[in-house]
Amino acid sequence: MGDFAGSSFDSELLTEKGSGIYGIVGAAIVALLIPVLLSMMVARKKKVKQRGVPVEVGGEPGYAIRNAQIPELVEVPWKGASTMAALFEQSCKSHPQDRFLGKRKLLGKDFVTASDGRKFEKLHLGDYEWQTYGEVFDRACSFASGLVNFGHNVDTRAAILAETCVEWFIAFQGCFRQSITVVTIYSSLGEDALIHSLNETQVTTLICDSKQLKKLSAVSSSLKTIKNVIYFENDGSEKDSGVSGGISNWTVSSFSEVEKLGKRSPVDPSLPSQNGVAVIMYTSGSTGLPKGVMITHGNIVATAAAIKTLIPNPGRSDVYLAYLPLAHVLELAAESIMLCAGCAIGYGSTLTMTDTSSKIKKGTKGDVSVLKPTLMAAVPAIFDRVREGVVKKVEEKGGLTKNLFNIGYKRRLAAVEGSWFGAWGLERMLWDAIVFKSVRAVLGGRIRFMICGGAPLSADSQRFINICMGAPIGQAYGLTETCAGSTFSEWDDPSVGRVGPPVPCCYIKLVSWDEGGYKTSDKPMPRGEIVVGGFNVTAGYFNNPGKTSEVYKVDERGMCWFYTGDIGQVYPDGCLEIIDRKKDIVKLQHGEYISLGKVEAALISSDYVDNIMIHADPFHNYCVALVVPSHKALEKWAHEASIKYEDLSELCNKAEAVNEVQQALSKVAKAAKLDKFEIPAKIKLMPEPWTPEAGLVTAALKIKREQLKAKFKDDLQMLYQ
Template sequence: MENSEGATFNTPISEILDVSGYSSSFVKTYGTYGIVVAVIVSIIIPMLLSTLIMGKKKRKKRGVPVEVGGEAGYAVRNARFSELVQVPLAGATTMAALFEQCCKKYSRDRFTGTRKLIKKDFVTASDGRKFEKLHLGDYEWQTYGQVYRRVCNFASGLVNFGHNVDTRAAIFAETRAEWQIAFQGCFRQSITVVTIYASLGEEALIHSLNETQVSTLICDSKQLKKLAAISSRLTTITNVIYFEDDEAANVSSLSNWNVCSFNEVEKLGERAPVPASLPSKDSVAVIMYTSGSTGLPKGVMITHGNIVATAAAVMTVIPRLGRNDVYLAYLPLAHVFELAAESVMLTAGVAVGYGSPLTLTDTSNKIMKGTKGDASALKPTLMAAVPAILDRVRDGVLKKVEEKGGVAKKLFDIAYKRRLAAIEGSWFGAWGLERWLWDIIVFERVRAVLGGHIRFMLCGGAPLSGNSQRFINICMGAPIGQGYGLTETFAGAAFSEWDDTNVGRVGPPLPCCYIKLVSWEEGGYTTSDKPMPRGEVVVGGFSVTSGYFNNPGKTDEVYKVDEKGMRWFYTGDIGQFHPDGCLEIIDRKKDIVKLQHGEYISLGKVEAALMSSDYVDNMMVYADPFHNYCVALLVPSQKVLEKWAKEAGIQYNDFPELCGKAETISEVQRSLSKVGKDAKLDKFEIPAKIKLLPDPWTPESGLVTAALKIKREQLKTKFKDELQKLYE
């Protein structure tokens, strides 16, 4: 497995679960007879009781229709709020004001936690490649009060270092405590921050920095080499501030810029404080460059009002959120999902421990064998994840269960079915003694993977499959708040509530916005559809951003202001509202292609269905409108495919050769056909031809986003010849 962020998510927990140990501790304590008695008491009796006391559940109203003006459509607001919420705390109308209030309110509580490096080593794989392994220490914490002083020092130091406060600063770095300190520091001087993914390609990086005319760049020390290589093409950069790492930074190649370490900038500010110059709620706080799925990235202008509105709204959704919680931060802070999540944690006084995808668990790529990953060291109560991570967590655990077989597999299957029945409300008793029993025998070992204390998970970035949502509910013992939002709405649109056990939905509108469905006649989705209204999802309210930087044409295309002055964003997603007011995303306008004989095919829908094949690690479905069938590019799961080849007696020299064999393609296609039929796809929706690609798609390759969503246009360009051959 390659040592990269993208590769880390391929099988993140496939080797963690020692299923053979599921029942060992319980048997030692209670004996085999104890298990038999406990199962009878906790299963048979509750089943009998359930028939007596279970009544029909009353459907809770979560969203209600509302008249809000603007384009005709079916609009819904959050059922608990008659008016939109705008601020999380009185007077906190900007991120700068919110940060200051929270740091004073929680001044003695833990805020940011970081692990120090104890030891670094390299291991050599069988193919000669070397991989870095780290031994990291326990989390070391700074309080809200301490972080506030560091932020004030950095803000002053930034001015003393020579940054012109009338120009923009950019952060180009991995997620870490200093990222957040720099971010908040800029706001104390009303400086707009440009955020850029650390994995962004060279051309996109140059475009983002030049377009926004950034004068100060804040980055990881490992990015200095990349900056030196493109320095002649960066037209406005004058200052570079780098985060110190464990190795000395090489700044000799950056002689044409003023270069300083982050710590030195803090010291400059500590020696010579500069009065704060705080922004207004309508000021642009962030220009966030997306690693979008088409062309060069677009910079979304996010105001301070947008950020605090989303934070205020999400605060109403997560139960008992507060200073007793611990949040594991490892997703890219340059992504709106993580930035919004950390803004919520700040508002509630939560302790935030920083990690990375490469050190997340005890068996992550960079963790030295026998030492702890971030989750084991931190024991978080809250964490965020994108669906691609949760899907692979589920697949990794289930494959490990399958490999162990025997009693362990039977116990897991029984436990899973019983807990599923409980969640879906079939049997009353499965929440009491039985839940405790199955947790001890089966699920404690699964939960230990993420520290064993997770009580709530936030999921966003893409649709989460029902199977993965149920798996996390059961095996991690925690509800999932599945969110729907975009960079253009600062992640604030819809969010499922903790007590909603339905799958496949993203909940009611957050109380900071309205959601409206507007009919799309061409695609066959209208607000008069029965049994549920359907249409393009349009979001209006305080979380809707100002538009795209330096791109008025695109802004006018998807942002509209109605007669009441409310700003609406047209998402391009197709949704439907359930009777209880919860939204479900069912399609995307740009993903729909009309085939030669007039059939419409939704590429995203087909991909989501076929991804459940064990052979599929990633895929892109492609449809040429001049033909009557679709094709697919597919990255197969190397482990699963090689296992099949061994059992089938297929001879091959390496994985690329295996991917090219006719019998391999035939086997994968057979699996896709079965999965497609089970998902009730039409015949024309199942790819008639496929191409197996041996190399994984990673953010570094530019073929998927940082949230691991495929970049359709980039894939079509890179594999243009392969797609053409599939239609020959």
């Protein structure tokens, strides 16, 4: 209907006044106009919007593009906001009475005992309690003063080791009021990586949630520079009784005590510079010990300012759901964008997100049901789970519900993919009311835009979420080294599988990789290694000049370029698609090159697959795979096939189950047009999920290839016997 809504039909021709000669004339005019309007619509559909355009830049020769809408690179959201401290202060003073940070009130806890004797915590949560921009600014100032009074030396670094919450954000901003560099560490990081991160950066003050205190106590003898510990109270509870002894030589205080200390004795702020290092962010890393990426204030501000221009009208009426780790650059960038736009941020968690989440007490609503967010960010694994849950519900209901869903989905799919008849507003409203309204309630019912990053999102999942949630997905491509955002798919781009044009704060360049056969001269689209240059490119790796010099290059114009190792191709409209990764390419025995990441991205779309790792031994001419199956899908098949088993481990070892999953993978592989040698010849089903806590996937749920290869070395060897 959108194309017709602006058409100015003469209303009199469609009323009783149009009877007789007027009616005949009117009918004739309408009859003549309709084909014209339809042809105009088709012409509009065919017109391709230019989203990225070629640009002349310095550095290594290649094919470079910039955002088509904004010719000059964006550095700040407005004049004067060149650091995170300035952005925070100015935004808080612009919206002093608007709600800013919210968290749910804990009403009670219960423990449920499972059949195997294990106890599970269930939470009874109330409504969101909000603090305004003005109140949050005052708390951050108090915490900053409290840090100094507590004994933190402002010339040393502080670290935050905690799950995402209101206090994390306030501590973060408080540190910047005193120009303190913050080291961010995943709460799920293993002991060795934790010790390495804290010792390498010589952190003197550690800010954490109370449940981390036991972990710290266990490794305290290995931490060389820690002097102070500040913990977030868990809704007023005292610090864990297990902290005495191991950390008795540290000064320990609660977050609220430090705030009160600062409120009683204010300290003048010492604000940072644009090029000052705001964050040393330790990646969870897919290999070895994590690297600390030095992110400047200018990097974060430029990313927030640039991506804000690509989200449709973000502002004070928007509510953002925050639940991803703030130690991950995706969530840090997303919350910085919300701050920049004056939005409200409500905190939740993956364990309390929906009404059926594992930590939600029966009868208590999940975070999305209470918050009803309009904006959210997610990694692909979250979207895949939402899709799996919706499909499961539809299958369970069956009958008329299933038929209506399938018809509605096909009609909406036709609309999104360009069939003009499916775009009529009345039909869309009908299907929304009959089918998709209840589906959208899964995420609160008000989502209007979503950000996806951290890993590639499959085309099928992207399209499914687009249709069922009725909201576009801004699929981001970037790395910690580029402060999250390098490209971002635009809200009005109906395509899937691409990651959009460059964000307005940087350039994207493709550099030929002859060894892999990717060249910028390739037709019909230039291909090559993706190189990013601009205001979002970070300052390098902390205390690692050798690794920094390998992937960061400064050109003759003074611009720094980061070599990502990813392979991309650029479409004629200036949008980027990720097609390969240099490090994931293995040469097989007969000379064929196989891209492990590309194959994994294709096969993970199978209904049977929860996670997958492709492995290729260069001394053989085929690849194999470790597959974590979807428990629900595999058990459903076993029930329908009358396969008897005691537990999932037994089912995963049954030849029938292995054969069923392997056949399904072959079908998906053929549909994705993979070559024969790219289809795993043998697979092993793994009953236990791969989790960040086990060190097998990152916090963004990307597989850690080397760790998986080491843990399942014997299984991989067996597959090649």
